[in-house]
Each structure stands twice: as C-alpha cells, then as structure tokens.
Amino acid sequence: xxxxxxxxxxxxxxxxxxxxxxxxxxxxxxxxxxxxxxxxxxxxxxxxxxxxxxxxxxxxxxxxxxxxxxxxxxxxxxxxxxxxxxxxxxxxxxxxxxxxxxxxxxxxxxxxxxxxxxxxxxxxxxxxxxxxxxxxxxxxxxxxxxxxxxxxxxxxxxxxxxxxxxxxxxxxxxxxxxxxxxxxxxxxxxxxxxxxxxxxxxxxxxxxxxxxxxxx
Amino acid sequence: xxxxxxxxxxxxxxxxxxxxxxxxxxxxxxxxxxxxxxxxxxxxxxxxxxxxxxxxxxxxxxxxxxxxxxxxxxxxxxxxxxxxxxxxxxxxxxxxxxxxxxxxxxxxxxxxxxxxxxxxxxxxxxxxxxxxxxxxxxxxxxxxxxxxxxxxxxxxxxxxxxxxxxxxxxxxxxxxxxxxxxxxxxxxxxxxxxxxxxxxxxxxxxxxxxxxxxxxxxxxxxxxxxxxxxxxxxxxxxxxxxxxxxx
Numbered sequence: 238x239x240x241x242x243x244x245x246x247x248x249x250x251x252x253x254x255x256x257x258x259x260x261x262x263x264x265x266x267x268x269x270x271x272x273x274x275x276x277x278x279x280x281x282x283x284x285x286x287x288x289x290x291x292x293x294x295x296x297x298x299x300x301x302x303x304x305x306x307x308x309x310x311x312x313x314x315x316x317x318x319x320x321x322x323x324x325x326x327x328x329x330x331x332x333x334x335x336x337x338x339x340x341x342x343x344x345x346x347x348x349x350x351x352x353x354x355x356x357x358x359x360x361x362x363x364x365x366x367x368x369x370x371x372x373x374x375x376x377x378x379x380x381x382x383x384x385x386x387x388x389x390x391x392x393x394x395x396x397x398x399x400x401x402x403x404x405x406x407x408x409x410x411x412x413x414x415x416x417x418x419x420x421x422x423x424x425x426x427x428x429x430x431x432x433x434x435x436x437x438x439x440x441x442x443x444x445x446x447x448x449x450x451x452x453x
Numbered sequence: 454x455x456x457x458x459x460x461x462x463x464x465x466x467x468x469x470x471x472x473x474x475x476x477x478x479x480x481x482x483x484x485x486x487x488x489x490x491x492x493x494x495x496x497x498x499x500x501x502x503x504x505x506x507x508x509x510x511x512x513x514x515x516x517x518x519x520x521x522x523x524x525x526x527x528x529x530x531x532x533x534x535x536x537x538x539x540x541x542x543x544x545x546x547x548x549x550x551x552x553x554x555x556x557x558x559x560x561x562x563x564x565x566x567x568x569x570x571x572x573x574x575x576x577x578x579x580x581x582x583x584x585x586x587x588x589x590x591x592x593x594x595x596x597x598x599x600x601x602x603x604x605x606x607x608x609x610x611x612x613x614x615x616x617x618x619x620x621x622x623x624x625x626x627x628x629x630x631x632x633x634x635x636x637x638x639x640x641x642x643x644x645x646x647x648x649x650x651x652x653x654x655x656x657x658x659x660x661x662x663x664x665x666x667x668x669x670x671x672x673x674x675x676x677x678x679x680x681x682x683x684x685x686x687x688x689x690x691x692x693x694x695x696x697x698x699x700x
Contacts, residue, residue, distance in 0.1 A: 302666050306624035309558050309665030315459075315472065316551045318525025319623050322675035328623055330668065400669040406691030409684050 238302070239404035241295040242397050246423065248288055249394075253430045256370075260437075262452025265367020272352070272359065272366045296338055303331045326396045333393040340386035347373055371449050374438035383435040391428025395421055454480045454541060457549040458493065460505055463562050466569075470562065472551075482542040486529060487512060487519060489541055506565040514538040514678065517613030520620070521566055522553040527617035527676040535615065535678040555616050557625035559663045572662035573614050573630060579658035580651035581634040583643045602640045609636035611679040618673035618681075624665030629673040631659050632689035633681045639692055649699050652692040 255275075258268040275281045319328055326333065351357040352366055359366045373379045399420035402408055408416060441448040455478045463470030477493050484492070487509050494504035510518040519536035523529035529539040544550060552566065560568040598606075612633035619627050635652055638644025644651070667686060674683045 302668070306626075306665035306668070309625035309663060310556050310623075311558055312556050314522060314525060314553055314556050316525035316553070319621070319670070319672055321526065322621060322672040323623075323670035327668065327670040396669070403669045403683070403687050404667075404690055406687050406689075406694055408687035413684065413687075 238295060238298050239401035241291040241298070243401045244287070244291050245295065246394060246398055246401075246427075248291075249427050249431075253427065256431070256434060259367060259370055259434070259449070262448070262450060264453055265365055265370075265449045268367045268370075269359070269365045276353070292338075292341065296334070299331060299334055324396065326392045327400075330393060330396060333389045336389050337386060337393060340382065340390075343379075343382065347379070367449055370434075371438055371442075374435050375442035377439065380435035380439040384432055387428055387431040387435075390431070391424045394427060395424035398423055454482055454544070454546045454548075456480060456489075456544065456547070459549065459551040460566070461553045461562075462505070462565055463554075464564065466561055466563055480541055482540070482544075484541045485512070485537055486521070486523070486539040486541065486543075487537050506563075506567045508567050509537060512537040515613060517615035520555050520568060520570070520616060522555060522620055524551055527555070527620040528615075528678055532675065533678055533680050535613075538678075555620040557616075557619050557664065559625065559627070560616060560619060568616070570614070570616050572664070573616065573627070575662060576627065576631060576655050576658045577614070577634060579654040580647065581638075581655060583638060584647065585643070596642055598641060605684075606637050606640040609633040609640070609681065609685050612637075612677075612681050613679055615678060617676045617678060619664060621672040621676035622665065622667075623670060623672065624668060626667045626673070627659050627662070627664040628667040628686050628689065629677060629681055629683070631655050632685035635692055636685040636688045639688065648692070649696040652689070652696040653700065656689075656693055 255268065255271050258271060259265065261267050348358075348366070348369065351369070352359045358364050358369045364372070374383065399413075399416045402412070402416045438448060455476070458475045458477050459472045460475065461470060462473045475493060475497075477489065477496075480489050480492065487507070490505060490507055497504050508518045508520050510516040512519075514535040514537060517535075519528070521528070521536045523536070523539070528534055528536045530543050531539055554560075554562050554566045555568045555570075557568075559572040560570055563569050610633070612630060614630060616630070618629035619625050622628075635655060638651060639648055669683075669686075671683060674681065
C-alpha cells in the first residue's frame, strides 16, 4: 500500500505539471505536444505500465485489507468512540479511495480511451487533447465530479502520504512531524492545483471566455 | 452520585449476550471505577443475582488486567489511565455509562466483561524475550548503552499488555503491543542475538491470531494507558523489513 501509494503521489506531481500547461493560453499547443511526446516515449510507456499496475495493486490490497480488518472485529461496539481518538479521514481511507477509483475510471473513459484507444481525439482533423479538456471541464456534471474527487483525493493524501512513511518504517521523533507537515502541504498543493481546473475552466465557459487562447 | 449502568452480560463464550441495565445509587466520586463495580456486585449478590464478571488484579495501574470499554473508550475517558485508576469523578451525577468488553476476534469473550487475551501470551512466547544462560548478571557498566536508547527501550517496556490498543483500533490491530515488545529488545545490546527471528516470529504469530492490520489511525497511542508511542510501530516496520531482507 505504502510503496504504490507514494508512487501514485509522484505521478500526481507529473500530472499536475502537465495540466498546468493548459493555462499557457497558446491554444493548448504546449499541452498537446507534451501529451504527444509522452505517447511516443518508450520510457513513459514503461512508466505507464508501472502506473496502471500500481493502481490495481493499491486497489486490490486495499480491498483485501479492508475485508481482513473488518473480519478482525466480528462483534462491533455499541458505542464506538473512535472519533475521539482518531481523524475521520484516517478511518475512512477505503471510502475515499473508492470515490477516487470511481473518478479514475470516469477520467480514463473521458481522456485515455478516446486519445489512446479509439483514436477519436488528438489526431489530424480531430479535436485536440487540450480542446477535449476544455470541453469536458466546461460540462457542469464533469466539472462538479472532478472538483469533488480532487477534494476527496487531497484528504486521502493528507493521511496516506504520512501513513506511507510510517509503514515503510521511516518515522521517528525527528521525522514524524516533518512528514506530517509535508503530507498536509502536499495534499493542499495537489488539492488546490487540480481543483483549479474545473473551477477556472467552468467559470471561463460560463463567462464566454476562451481560456485556451487567451495568450494568442 | 446516582448512575445508570448499561453492562454487557454474557453467560459464556457461546452465549450471544446482551446489555443489562442497572441503577447504581449512592456512589462516591472518590471511588475507582472498579470499586463502583464491586459495590454493584455486592448489591447483586445480596439480591441473589449473578455478579458481573470482570478482570482485575493489582488495581495500581501496572498489571494490565482490567479491560473495560467505557462509553466507547478503552479504559474510559481519561487518557493514560487504566480502568482501575479511573475514578468516578470522571462522570457526572445522573450519567448513563455503557460498559462493554474488548471487541476483537482474537480476544473472544469468556464471560460478561472478561475476554481471553492469551493471543498476547502466544505472541510474547514467539520472541518477546532474550535467551541468556543462568548465573549472575554481569556488571552493568560492562555494557554501555546510549541514554536515549535506554530511555526509549524503557518506555516501550512500560507496555502492560492490557490490550487497549487492540480494543481502540478500528481494525483490532495488535501492532502497538507487538512493536513495544520488539522495540524494548531491539534497542538494547542483549536483544541483538535474536533480533531477526523475534521480528519475524512475533509478527507471524500476531497475524495467525486473527488481529487486523495497522492503518495508522493513531487510536492505539491515544488510548494506551502507558502512552506507548507510534514511533515503536515505525520501528517494528523497520525491524520486520530488515528481518525479511536478511532471512
């Protein structure tokens, strides 16, 4: 869980960095070129396999763990005071993880599938990947789902990031406060970064602004 | 103080069990929680009813026998306190107090509030010791130990094996207990000989007993009457990882 989770956190940084190119205002040229070069990079293709494997392993392990942990207490407490001794997010990683997984499936269906599998997007004479992003984020349902998912993802990271270091045995009196601070900072940064896309693109759409071409 | 007690009653391990409600009047706030139970039991016996079975021994907060889950909290509302050291001034006149046994598959209920914690004994037997020849102990000054390590080892050794960590954890994980037992030896020169086997065998026994897995919620540390630190769990994870690489 820890190794795959921390790897997925690294991927988020790369994903955010790429997405930020949507704000360049160059008609999505930079963003499209990055997407194109990734598809044709053997290194990225290998990383892509590791990425999908990480997601699957993370989900399978989480499911097995949740089942085993639930079985470890067959009779529940009539009064459970867990809320007095631990945070809500630390007790509900399975729930938040499920929402994130659902979003990942929708996200792949919207972007990965048409660009990489069916070839409906990003090829000659078709809508570019950047235009597809602007279109999807201008949709109130998708933008709303995206916003909710990234907020939940930020909470998931706020516990998961620090928890990963604890599981790998990298915590002690000196490092624990640092990891917790880094974990919260990273979660806020990722949350705000990714949440900006549905908010800004949707607001731009409502105001009738073409965000992709503002710098041209 | 006048209190309403909702107490888990269960005739034996195979009985389904249910809550029984008792009105307990004229309780002094200076009493310990267990003394309040003594009074209730005397009254039940006087009425010809079965007294409530509960674990207790030293009543000084060091034996780890008392094990009540009180109003949703292991050992009640005070932090760093065993049930025997919890006093009735923690409650208000007229309160309703719900008392349950530790809930975990690895700690089956024997009767009422008494659970079988022999799973901890099995884990301890799997490696929570150092094998030394009998004879006189050598001069302590012959074994230099850094003060910080000695302090951390002593803090881990303060674990009384009461099981509050398991009771408080939403996964019924015994990681805090095992990590304390592993840490107390891993930090000392005497514990190095069996270091690898200790980590592997104790974790193996913990998993076999049916405890859940640690998801780092921190409830165990918050409820531990001896305030054993989560740092020990990180140390156990290190020990286990290194042991697997070596063996």
